[in-house]
Amino acid sequence: MSLSHSSSAQLTPPSGYWLLRSKHMSLLLDRQAIRRNILLSVALLLIGILSLGVGTLSLSPKEVVLALIGQGDSMTQFVVNELRLNRLLAGIYTGAAFSIAGCLMQTVARNRLATPGIIGIDNAAMAFAVASVVGVGIGLAPSAMALTGAASATALAFIIGGGSGTRGYRFIVAGLAIGSVSAAVSQLLLSQVHIDTANEAYPWTVGSLSARPEEQIPWMGWITLVGMVVSIFLCQRFQLMAFSDSVMTALGRTPNRLRFSAVAISVVLTGFAVALAGPVGLVALVGPEMARTFAKHRGLPLVSSALCGAIVMVLADFAGRTLLSPIEIPVGVVTAVVGGPYLLWILIRKPKRSTL
Amino acid sequence: MHFATSFWQRAPSQRPLVVCFCLVSVLTIGCALLSLLIGAGAVDITESWSTLWGQGNEEAHFVIMELRLPRTLVGLVVGIALGISGALMQAVARNPLAEPGLLGVSAGASFAVAAALILGASAATLAMGVAQLGALAGCFFVMIAARLQGQFKDPVRLVLAGAALTSLLTALTSILLMYDQRAADEIRFWVTGSVAGRHLSNLVTVLPYFAIAAAITLYVSKPLASMALGEKVALGLGHNPRTIRYLVMLAVALFAGSATAIAGPIMFVGLVVPFAARALVGPDIRRTMIMCLPIGPLMIIGADILTRMIAQPAEMPLGVLTAMVGAPVLMLIVRAKRLPTLA
Numbered sequence: 001m002s003l004s005h006s007s008s009a010q011l012t013p014p015s016g017y018w019l020l021r022s023k024h025m026s027l028l029l030d031r032q033a034i035r036r037n038i039l040l041s042v043a044l045l046l047i048g049i050l051s052l053g054v055g056t057l058s059l060s061p062k063e064v065v066l067a068l069i070g071q072g073d074s075m076t077q078f079v080v081n082e083l084r085l086n087r088l089l090a091g092i093y094t095g096a097a098f099s100i101a102g103c104l105m106q107t108v109a110r111n112r113l114a115t116p117g118i119i120g121i122d123n124a125a126m127a128f129a130v131a132s133v134v135g136v137g138i139g140l141a142p143s144a145m146a147l148t149g150a151a152s153a154t155a156l157a158f159i160i161g162g163g164s165g166t167r168g169y170r171f172i173v174a175g176l177a178i179g180s181v182s183a184a185v186s187q188l189l190l191s192q193v194h195i196d197t198a199n200e201a202y203p204w205t206v207g208s209l210s211a212r213p214e215e216q217i218p219w220m221g222w223i224t225l226v227g228m229v230v231s232i233f234l235c236q237r238f239q240l241m242a243f244s245d246s247v248m249t250a251l252g253r254t255p256n257r258l259r260f261s262a263v264a265i266s267v268v269l270t271g272f273a274v275a276l277a278g279p280v281g282l283v284a285l286v287g288p289e290m291a292r293t294f295a296k297h298r299g300l301p302l303v304s305s306a307l308c309g310a311i312v313m314v315l316a317d318f319a320g321r322t323l324l325s326p327i328e329i330p331v332g333v334v335t336a337v338v339g340g341p342y343l344l345w346i347l348i349r350k351p352k353r354s355t356l
Numbered sequence: 357m358h359f360a361t362s363f364w365q366r367a368p369s370q371r372p373l374v375v376c377f378c379l380v381s382v383l384t385i386g387c388a389l390l391s392l393l394i395g396a397g398a399v400d401i402t403e404s405w406s407t408l409w410g411q412g413n414e415e416a417h418f419v420i421m422e423l424r425l426p427r428t429l430v431g432l433v434v435g436i437a438l439g440i441s442g443a444l445m446q447a448v449a450r451n452p453l454a455e456p457g458l459l460g461v462s463a464g465a466s467f468a469v470a471a472a473l474i475l476g477a478s479a480a481t482l483a484m485g486v487a488q489l490g491a492l493a494g495c496f497f498v499m500i501a502a503r504l505q506g507q508f509k510d511p512v513r514l515v516l517a518g519a520a521l522t523s524l525l526t527a528l529t530s531i532l533l534m535y536d537q538r539a540a541d542e543i544r545f546w547v548t549g550s551v552a553g554r555h556l557s558n559l560v561t562v563l564p565y566f567a568i569a570a571a572i573t574l575y576v577s578k579p580l581a582s583m584a585l586g587e588k589v590a591l592g593l594g595h596n597p598r599t600i601r602y603l604v605m606l607a608v609a610l611f612a613g614s615a616t617a618i619a620g621p622i623m624f625v626g627l628v629v630p631f632a633a634r635a636l637v638g639p640d641i642r643r644t645m646i647m648c649l650p651i652g653p654l655m656i657i658g659a660d661i662l663t664r665m666i667a668q669p670a671e672m673p674l675g676v677l678t679a680m681v682g683a684p685v686l687m688l689i690v691r692a693k694r695l696p697t698l699a
Contacts, residue, residue: 113516160687173453173512173690176519177683180623184679188672206530282523327534333527340524347517348501 033304036295040307047311048092051318052084086217090209090276091317091331092310093220095283097273099309100228100302101266102284103291107241107300108262109171112289113346116150116270117281119175123182124153125274126205130186133201134193143216147271153178154267207278207332209317220276224306227269231262231302238262239299280332282339283312289342369638373646376636380650387657391428392420394661430551430559431657434615435625437566439652440573440645441611442626443633447580447641448604449498452631452689453515456491456612457623460521463529464494465616470529474536488565488613495605495612497521512690549620549675551660562614569610573645576603580641622656622675624682629655631685655681 013019013028020027052068053059057079059067066072067080102115109119116122128149129142153175160174186205190198203210231238237258240248245255270284287309288301295304313331316338320329363371393404407416438456445454445461456462468490501517579595587597615622632655633647659677666672 118516118519170512170690173515174687176515177686177690180679181683184676184683188676191673191676206527324531324534329531329534333530336523336527337531340520340527343520344501344517344524347513347520 033295033301037303037307040294040304040311044092044307044311044314047314047318048088051314051321052080052088054318054322055079055084086214087209087317088314089221090217091313093217093224094209094273094277094280095287095310095313096306097220097224097227097269097309098280098283098313099287099291099305100224100231101269101273102309103288103300103302103305104231104238104262104266105284106288107238108259108266110241111172113285113343114172114175115281115284115288116266117279117284118179119154119157119172120177120179120182121150121153121157121175121267121270122274122279122281123179123186125150125271126279127182127185127189129275130189130201130205134189134197143219143272143275146275147268149182150267150271150274153182154263158263203330204278206330207280207335208330209277209313210328210330216276220272223272224269227265228302228306231265234258234261235300235302277313278330278332280313280316280335282335282343283309283316286312286335286339286342367638368634368636369640369643371637373637373643377646377650380636380647380654384650384654384657387654387661388428388432391431391657391661392424395419395424395664426554426556426559427551427660428657429556430554430618431660432653433559433562433566434551434619434622435629435652435654435656436649437569437611437615437652438622438625438656439629439633439648440569441608441615443630443641443645443648444573444576444580444604444611445498445608445626446630447584448601449514450584451514453512453627453686454498455624455626456494456608457621457626458515458522458686459494459498459518460525461491461494461498461608461612462616462621462623463522463525464497465491465613466621467525467529467532468493469617470532474532485565487617488610491613491616492606492609494521494525495609499601499605549622549678550663550671550673551619551656552671552674554618558618562617565610565614569607569614572603572607572610576600576607577642577645580604584639584641620675622678624678624686625652625655627689628678628682628685631689 016031018029018031018034020029049061049064052064053061057075059076059080063072063076064080067076068085070077098116102117105114105116105119106112108114125146126149128145132142132145156178157171157175160178190201190205237253240251240253241255241258241262248255248258273280288305290308290312291301291304294308295301312335316334317331320331320334323329363375392408393401395404403416404420407413407420441461442455445456445459446452448454465487468486472486498514498518501514579590579593579600582593582595583590583597583600590597590600612626629648629652630644632651633644636651637643637647655678656674659681660674663672663674663677666677
């Protein structure tokens, strides 16, 4: 998808694109990408309805849909709209946020392994959020603290990794180290508080969608939406980051400013998503990767990444609730079990396309 | 004075090994003494000192002999095991970042222990062999990964693969623990890594494994030094590189598995200790390993003392402290302009 100004009246779109034109603007739409995105949305909808129906009170998809549009008996309506919908929405929002953040970070670092989870942003955000829960330091809300943590970890990773625009693995190892220090700090903080408080915080520290404060969820939705819209507007510029800095400069962009905005969006999305769902960082690796294989997008697959991330998150939560029920596996554990081998496979395979 | 300056001005590989070893050993012994003297209990330093020499009351005697002495001894053994296994692994992978904790060997051992606990063993009666088996599986995974990637030309890739394996195994371990509340309670204090509250009997059970690993290490030290010159040189000198690699992996698994079985997974010790040893006496694997003997315990016991001091009257987990020391060292190694290769 790209926005461009044009003055000439006779323009034929390249094959495989739709061209929307008004007086001042024109919009090129990749037909295949749009078709795939619609497919992905339908899949997300179906999975969502399925997961709404599963629980102690199992409901058929028809009952779920009826309850969602405000019909059906009051019991079903209560269960679906009051109890389960929030969790589903939290999954969709955080999954999309993690995934967009991952997509942007991969583009900036020009390395598809450089997702927020791997370079330690998740863990740092977690450590700060835990500090706020445990009551160390300033009395800021967990989400504000998580944001601070995410921002400082990113800054640190960039400083240690050798400035912005770093390609190699050095950046990632710096992030790995930051991540393990942050994880250690989280553990330290949790070891200082009463055992019940620590146990309560435990699912959150591995990443979980259960028992999140309800009033945070709409906020998360707005933040994800704003992040997505802003990055789609900047998408065309971000795509330039695939080229070298001199090409970017020649095309009239400031490389560092572009990088800064991409990283800033990524950090904000990750920070808030961690505050809500804990460090489920592997979604940021799997989501964009799925989007790239499935949507076959020619540029930066932002919308499909968001959709794929949401699907992964909802599916993981769904699996975590059903596989070993009545025990509930936190969503972070499910994604680690699925994402870990995937990451290994990327690494062990011949490094054919290890950089973007 | 003149001797001291000329000593530090020499290239690391020219420094006399005996002098370095004695200097660090003195430090380590001092640390071990301090570890016996300092603690959260009501026994203060002077009282502990007199108890050490056979005086003092019943209570002080109990605190020192039953609580602090096992802890110090466990620190000693775990430090040696982790330091040597790190040095061996780095030599065989030709990668300064290879370390049992980072590469998932410790995670393999903890997963095996968790599985054994679920299957009915209790932490006290746990057959130690389980942890070593898990560590061995982790080692073989690392070797396969290294093979597939052609010796992992990029040192950092191997670390990433290890991180992925670790996160996978940690997740699997936590699923296992969710099944069983009893196991979870038994293991929760263990998974963060600590040398506190271990019995001497635990130490005795791992000693046979430890002895086998030490024997293997003695046997492979010379071939390993020749392998540092390249596999062809080693072959020409009459050593079979493949056998050596398998033996080293076995030794690493025994060392790391035993250390994990006693103290839980402790990260970064296998990275920091050989790094410090190489900085002191140069890259020769034999000199490095000899220096690992005092430096490993120095790090573990020193860190253990700090964990008792920082969060008084509570204690902080040892694994947390080693991560805080080790992560900056990891950055330091990676930050170097040219990644140091092992000669």
